[in-house]
Amino acid sequence: MKTKVERAEFYRLTGVVLDLAVEAHDLLRGATRQEVPGVREDKEKYANATVTTITIFNAAGAQAMGKPQGTYITIDAPALRYENPPVHEEIASLLAQKLGVLLQKWQIGPSDPVLVVGLGNWEATPDSLGPKVVNQFTVTRHLLKFAPQNLPPGTRPVSALAPGVLGTTGIETAEILRGVVEKTRPRILIAIDALAAGDLGRIGSSIQITDTGINPGSGVGNKRTGINIETMGIPVIAIGIPTVVHAGVIIYEVLNQLQQAFPGTNINLDQIMAQNLARNVLAPFGGNLTVTPKEIDDLVHNLAWVIGNALNRTLHNTLLQAGAAVPLH
Amino acid sequence: MKTKVERAEFYRLTGVVLDLAVEAHDLLRGATRQEVPGVREDKEKYANATVTTITIFNAAGAQAMGKPQGTYITIDAPALRYENPPVHEEIASLLAQKLGVLLQKWQIGPSDPVLVVGLGNWEATPDSLGPKVVNQFTVTRHLLKFAPQNLPPGTRPVSALAPGVLGTTGIETAEILRGVVEKTRPRILIAIDALAAGDLGRIGSSIQITDTGINPGSGVGNKRTGINIETMGIPVIAIGIPTVVHAGVIIYEVLNQLQQAFPGTNINLDQIMAQNLARNVLAPFGGNLTVTPKEIDDLVHNLAWVIGNALNRTLHNTLLQAGAAVPLH
Amino acid sequence: MKTKVERAEFYRLTGVVLDLAVEAHDLLRGATRQEVPGVREDKEKYANATVTTITIFNAAGAQAMGKPQGTYITIDAPALRYENPPVHEEIASLLAQKLGVLLQKWQIGPSDPVLVVGLGNWEATPDSLGPKVVNQFTVTRHLLKFAPQNLPPGTRPVSALAPGVLGTTGIETAEILRGVVEKTRPRILIAIDALAAGDLGRIGSSIQITDTGINPGSGVGNKRTGINIETMGIPVIAIGIPTVVHAGVIIYEVLNQLQQAFPGTNINLDQIMAQNLARNVLAPFGGNLTVTPKEIDDLVHNLAWVIGNALNRTLHNTLLQAGAAVPLH
């Protein structure tokens, strides 16, 4: 079976977006692992994780990758998919460290105000990661405003918001956040979001941290306007974890397996045909179909804890070192 | 037993706020039912409800009532506290009609954009009324923007937001809403909120609709800045239902009962003493203590349905008459 | 492209189960629509729904269908996928009527005790239909026991349970229910469950009511022991609505589309190969992967309301006719 359609092309035609830069990079480099001009990839090994840092350092790289210039750090930690609290804490510590690197890159000091945003839909399990994280770390902005005497000097003002999704609010998330940023003046925004991967094996086990924010077409759902330095006026760090795979990925995977099994067969599946095939299969619900494992609720529960723990470590270093007991809201 | 402290004074001293204008009015009029200058009260009887409309029509009335000038409509419907869907639908229809009266007063046309805000804390049952309502009516703003052809002409753009509470966001709700109003430009804001009553019997059975918005000290929680025409720049209708009673109300009730039981006894409970007594009893948790019935979860579930149903009737009249099937988000 | 593997065979090999008897029947009848011995299909048309009743009336039919003898009523109502309360109420009424037919078949009288069970996982949106229904209808068993004077004579004792899933309880649902049935002695059990369809178009719009209960392999998840008259000792009616499609269905759909597009091509995809292909594609998470639309949260919200409304109509006819106001719990 011969198909004239490449994976990259197929994904483009069927609306499959790879939220992870590391996957987009692999796709671009292809089987021959050719270098992509304007893009650098570095790897580090840890006991329970591999960290891959993709740097897109010029416009050519951004154009090729279909992603803005900036840093994309991916922590691959399959242990996240098992009940293993001590290892989860280790990964949270590594995430905190990488988050710290990006804060430093943007010269965010230890007392600079930060707004954390939990994107996604509370009611749909795979999309609920962001809102769930919002309950997992310490918010201090109001305490500093109304009762500063209870906190050690230098405590960072941290605020948080779970703005909901377009389908339930009728408002683009960027519109809501732009208003909040103008009124509350954080120095940086950290957005948490569930991502769509191109590989089922990455669900619940890869964490991407990027300083390019959330950009059109990323993630699960209809986020038409980006949430980034251009739209927000302040730098935006996005922390994302894949919780689904677009159904189109499964389709390409089938074509791919057939190609490998019947290499010589004379099927000429061109772009138009592949696109039609995907359209026919995914017609219902406007093709907005995702594949997700049964245990997604436990995955999201654990991942929210890991991200919340990492946020506390990075954002509230002063507070933690002071051993301060923060009152509940 | 003689006490020199009046209920109104006791409430003031112990931080008890009466969110319902009808209760504040009763308190003011006292046993002699004297008229309050600048305030008018009208009553209507319905099969399953009594409607009391308080109008505060001048500054003197506002000063006396401790509430802004405007209209306060209270629907008292004890049937809300029983499982009785047909009667709940009747009450929803009555609420829709009264809401329509206030929209008309502010000259809001049938196609004018409306933002509905669910105030309160999703995670705390008695305070979750607002966020729960947000899932109970139809949001159209995004559909009109991205797919207007699916909707009948004249469909009103309705958006919705559950912004969370100061304790979990670190941001005053008014700050969040002011930004969203500026970015999305609704003509009016409808805020849904759980209220605190001065009478346990009103929990879950009185609905207040007012065009004065949410004002400092109202409701459960720390809402320091008001959500009203002054802070939002557009009229604000607030729909509220009592779900709790401040613990201070119970204390006064006990003093009151003692007074009635031992009218001649020589106890001189002055203001300072009464305040100290309340402070001693309510010391823990900063006095932020509320009394709520066990079945509050069922009450809130049913009340959210009633308000959502009323919102659809009032805001989507065009849509409902066209029998239009609105796609899910 | 020629494949030697039939859809039925492919599903069997890859663990795809069709929960809807109407789909299993279609699959069996194939393109030629041949009759299946021991199985009868009847159709009725309604304004907003089509009802298909499959009756498996002997062992041969059961063997062929892979489902127990009994009645399988499917209401197909695409309107369930749109916001349209009046039509949803119509469908609830139709569901109530069909449920009544099955109660009559098993000679369940209007005052006979009924246990309603919401199967599935509260925390995973597509699997949360059952638990959500449990909050949507009136439970009376305890009222009849502790305060019968508040209810009209003849009120049916209805109890409800959401027992959770094997993954969170460590206990097979059938074990839990068997114990509860023994202790509380209902005359019939009604189980609500989310189903897996073989067609994306059926998600959220087909309702199956059967008096054969829940049988091994049905539904989303690991339900190893059936919940039926054999295991429970009382008749079991199951009400199910598809909320997902197994990922294997997508794979076969792709093969099918290729077959149609390239009918003459010489690909001999035999059973082993097809199975390997599916295994390779679906390797992660043990193949336990489902496809679901983005708006699944709204679908489940509406479907739970429809089923709850139907349960009240069928089970509490006496109560509703008496116009009785049932106290909240």
Add this chain to the structure above:
Amino acid sequence: MKTKVERAEFYRLTGVVLDLAVEAHDLLRGATRQEVPGVREDKEKYANATVTTITIFNAAGAQAMGKPQGTYITIDAPALRYENPPVHEEIASLLAQKLGVLLQKWQIGPSDPVLVVGLGNWEATPDSLGPKVVNQFTVTRHLLKFAPQNLPPGTRPVSALAPGVLGTTGIETAEILRGVVEKTRPRILIAIDALAAGDLGRIGSSIQITDTGINPGSGVGNKRTGINIETMGIPVIAIGIPTVVHAGVIIYEVLNQLQQAFPGTNINLDQIMAQNLARNVLAPFGGNLTVTPKEIDDLVHNLAWVIGNALNRTLHNTLLQAGAAVPLH
């Protein structure tokens, strides 16, 4: 002011139950701290907690205390009411140790099967502690049954259930549990429940562990049949944390404060009068009124984590020492 009614008597008359043995003991000993025959109290001091162990060792003690013979360990740890993860972990470790003592007392070995039950109502925040704990620890019974090879030898079978409350199920919790115990044969049952305290200051900061189970009248709600060795046929350990105070406690506190402020005054408040007073004040909702602080959602969130962490430490010692990674459900 003189009142002829003692606190103990007033509580009895107004239906206030003290779930904590330590409070019941204090009440019994009164101001003079007299010894109660048949009851022993021991105290231990820890860095962040005080542990009080009440042992009721004969029938006279049980009669006097109104509680069954057995051990009641109370950990008082005010730090639970602040955000302070390291200290919360310390308290979890202490709870685990005390739980271990009771398991040993009943000769439960490290591989003996345990059923953990989360009592209470998921939908009502102060009553949701039990159901929330059910998601916070590792369940293994099904893994040992279906995939034992993935677990180290000696892993304990742990199962879990959140059976709901009488008001939503129509079934007494004891009926449900009795059936489950018969079918699944655990050696011991651990029940988690939200309690009612007699002191606002104990909300969210006292943990009681007892091997006498849950007994009539305890806790928030209508639990008429006990959950104990008599009704279950196996020992029952109950872990409870106060999340509310009955409104009657507030009433007595007011009377008490008045008495102290006006010691000589001639008010003769006898039993009948006090009871009438409480009845008048608490008439609505059948007196089923509780007082709870605003931050109860955060309290319950943190407490569920502490109990879940302690359960894992005690029940899964073998698993944790093996560093085994348990698959998610």
